[in-house]
Amino acid sequence: MLILAQLFAGLGLLFVGLKLMGSHLQHAMGRRVRRLLRAATVSRAAGFLCGTVAGAITQSSNAVTLICANLVRGGVFSPRDAIPVVAGANVGTSALVFIASVNMKVAVLYLVALVGMGFHLRMHARPAWREWMGVALGLALLFLGLDFIKSAPAGLNLAETARVIGDVLTPTRGFFLGMVLAVITQSASTPTILAVAVVQTQVLGLGDAIFVVLGANLGSGLATLLSAGDLKGSARQLCISAILVKVSGCVMVGAAALAAILLGHNLDELLRYLGGGDPAFAISVVFFALQLSGGALVVIMIGVSEAISARFSPPTREDHLSRPRFIHDQAVKDPSTALDLVARETARLVTRLPRLLPDLDQRAADDPKARDAAWRGADAIAAATDRFLVDLIDQHLTRADLHITLRAQTQVELVRALQETLHEFGTVVDAFNPPPPLIFNLSESLRALLLVLTDAVPADASPADLDVLDALTADRSGLLDRIRRELAASCATGGDEVRNLMRATSLFERAIWLVRRLSLALRPGPNEDNPPSAESDRLLSPADM
Amino acid sequence: MQIETEENGADTVLKVSGRLDTLNAKPFEGKLLEAVKQSNGCIIVDLTGVDYVSSSGLRALLVAGKAMTPHKRKLRLKSLQPQIQEVFDISGFSALFEIA
Numbered sequence: 001m002l003i004l005a006q007l008f009a010g011l012g013l014l015f016v017g018l019k020l021m022g023s024h025l026q027h028a029m030g031r032r033v034r035r036l037l038r039a040a041t042v043s044r045a046a047g048f049l050c051g052t053v054a055g056a057i058t059q060s061s062n063a064v065t066l067i068c069a070n071l072v073r074g075g076v077f078s079p080r081d082a083i084p085v086v087a088g089a090n091v092g093t094s095a096l097v098f099i100a101s102v103n104m105k106v107a108v109l110y111l112v113a114l115v116g117m118g119f120h121l122r123m124h125a126r127p128a129w130r131e132w133m134g135v136a137l138g139l140a141l142l143f144l145g146l147d148f149i150k151s152a153p154a155g156l157n158l159a160e161t162a163r164v165i166g167d168v169l170t171p172t173r174g175f176f177l178g179m180v181l182a183v184i185t186q187s188a189s190t191p192t193i194l195a196v197a198v199v200q201t202q203v204l205g206l207g208d209a210i211f212v213v214l215g216a217n218l219g220s221g222l223a224t225l226l227s228a229g230d231l232k233g234s235a236r237q238l239c240i241s242a243i244l245v246k247v248s249g250c251v252m253v254g255a256a257a258l259a260a261i262l263l264g265h266n267l268d269e270l271l272r273y274l275g276g277g278d279p280a281f282a283i284s285v286v287f288f289a290l291q292l293s294g295g296a297l298v299v300i301m302i303g304v305s306e307a308i309s310a311r312f313s314p315p316t317r318e319d320h321l322s323r324p325r326f327i328h329d330q331a332v333k334d335p336s337t338a339l340d341l342v343a344r345e346t347a348r349l350v351t352r353l354p355r356l357l358p359d360l361d362q363r364a365a366d367d368p369k370a371r372d373a374a375w376r377g378a379d380a381i382a383a384a385t386d387r388f389l390v391d392l393i394d395q396h397l398t399r400a401d402l403h404i405t406l407r408a409q410t411q412v413e414l415v416r417a418l419q420e421t422l423h424e425f426g427t428v429v430d431a432f433n434p435p436p437p438l439i440f441n442l443s444e445s446l447r448a449l450l451l452v453l454t455d456a457v458p459a460d461a462s463p464a465d466l467d468v469l470d471a472l473t474a475d476r477s478g479l480l481d482r483i484r485r486e487l488a489a490s491c492a493t494g495g496d497e498v499r500n501l502m503r504a505t506s507l508f509e510r511a512i513w514l515v516r517r518l519s520l521a522l523r524p525g526p527n528e529d530n531p532p533s534a535e536s537d538r539l540l541s542p543a544d545m
Numbered sequence: 546m547q548i549e550t551e552e553n554g555a556d557t558v559l560k561v562s563g564r565l566d567t568l569n570a571k572p573f574e575g576k577l578l579e580a581v582k583q584s585n586g587c588i589i590v591d592l593t594g595v596d597y598v599s600s601s602g603l604r605a606l607l608v609a610g611k612a613m614t615p616h617k618r619k620l621r622l623k624s625l626q627p628q629i630q631e632v633f634d635i636s637g638f639s640a641l642f643e644i645a
Contacts, residue, residue: 360599437631441628441635441636442635444599444632445635447600448600448603448604448638449637451600452607468611471637472636472638472641473637476634479635508635512637
């Protein structure tokens with residue numbers, strides 16, 4: 001009974017330790033990992049190395065794959081850039097397996113003492129220290145858990161237990177056990193670390209443990225696919241690449257093992273030799289070989305990997321819509337070109353704004369799903385442009401360039417807010433079938449304004465276009481208040497419809513305000529290349545037209 | 546959509562009836578720009594017979610209004626039905642044109 005309790009306690013500590021370590025590492029290093037990953041586009045080797053470092057830092061190839069998938073979705077990476085990163089991340093996760101195979105009992109006791117004293121001295125009050133103390137505590141708990149697991153069977157007849165387990169755990173069962181554990185824990189390294197601990201107790205033979213590791217390797221690929229959730233298109237392709245890494249690793253290591261057996265070698269002895277006589281270290285070496293061989297094969301044959309991934313998850317319309325056309329990572333190095341590219345990307349986003357609105361004039365051609373995809377795509381490009389500007393600010397900009405960069409950032413923020421508002425407005429409009437006259441008037445008015453905005457955005461547009469926009473976005477709260485009062489008075493006729501109409505007027509008002517702010521933000525600043533014209537300072541009066 | 550053109554002294558009056566929607570906006574814009582070129586006075590668009598205006602219709606009017614600005618001439622709108630007046634008020638276009 002005590003043995004079972006000790007085993008479960010060990011497992012509990014192991015899981016808590018892994019969770020603590022993973023979440024604190026991601027908090028402490030998340031931004032750096034993202035920055036590191038963005039440097040991965042230089043070459044396949046750079047991507048593989050960056051992925052290895054990211055995998056070692058996060059200790060989760062799953063997490064790195066999903067970060068990459070979101071970067072692909074956001075247009076920062078192409079799938080071809082991201083595949084080497086995903087392959088490298090798997091190699092990086094081997095670090096913890098290697099550490100777990102080394103006996104660090106004394107070091108862990110000191111680590112627990114150190115973390116405890118740190119908490120007593122309130123060092124965790126500082127955010128940076130708090131994360132690293134969390135990492136240290138996680139690591140300590142992980143090792144304590146392993147120690148519990150290792151010492152649990154001490155009261156058993158080890159030889160007899162090993163014989164029973166050897167009989168029950170056939171290679172196939174071991175493989176499926178590893179697979180199930182990996183899917184449950186969403187990690188290949190957790191079942192492998194468990195295998196390392198159990199092998200050290202001598203109740204599990206090295207030959208049997210290897211099949212658990214192989215199963216865990218394949219299972220973690222499935223776990224990545226399961227956790228991909230609603231990812232589609234090129235983002236999902238990365239999850240398929242992760243499975244390719246796992247399958248390739250299993251095939252290559254499996255083939256090597258088979259070849260060794262066919263050549264008359266004893267697999268158990270061969271593995272012990274690989275581990276320098278230490279079975280736990282041998283498991284770590286096999287785990288590393290699985291990741292390295294699978295990852296290397298996928299990267300070397302990247303064209304084939306890409307084709308297989310694309311076949312199982314073809315690029316979606318959203319992939320196409322969410323890809324920036326002008327900005328790219330390398331452009332950051334030349335700020336003036338970069339700012340020109342940002343201006344073009346922003347102008348492109350503005351010209352896409354009318355697509356986010358329902359077309360009530362041509363309802364047969366209106367497709368809410370296409371609008372939704374257009375909104376997600378536009379949001380991804382705006383997010384990528386925003387990140388690009390943040391990176392640009394990190395460069396040593398001149399005062400003038402910094403000023404333009406900050407203005408560009410404001411423009412992108414406004415475009416993003418406008419995208420969100422138009423999307424919400426569209427959702428409210430979609431609730432009406434058929435749309436009442438007020439909804440038609442609001443929607444078509446907004447579309448007309450956005451069309452004027454798209455005319456005012458190109459670099460060669462006349463400042464008079466912005467003047468017209470200013471006149472069109474003048475305050476109309478009096479009119480909208482009157483409409484709302486009339487709606488409130490008619491509330492008795494239909495609560496939900498009136499609420500939606502009220503919401504539509506609020507979103508319309510917000511959109512108008514944002515267009516006005518954007519119109520002001522689009523005017524050239526006084527210290528830019530285009531000095532403001534005297535004409536641009538006046539509003540167009542009705543008499544001018 | 547139907548458009549009748551009349552001369553009223555130096556001014557040109559366009560009597561429009563029907564729907565100013567996406568399908569009709571381009572021909573309407575063409576007629577307006579043609580009138581801007583040929584006339585030396587104001588352009589008056591009589592919307593008595595118009596019962597529907599979409600964003601494309603509003604844009605056509607704006608294009609014509611912008612084409613007249615360099616000549617310091619005016620585009621006037623006339624006899625808007627209440628529902629059409631509301632579209633102009635909500636969109637802010639009533640601030641751009643003289644409406645009688």
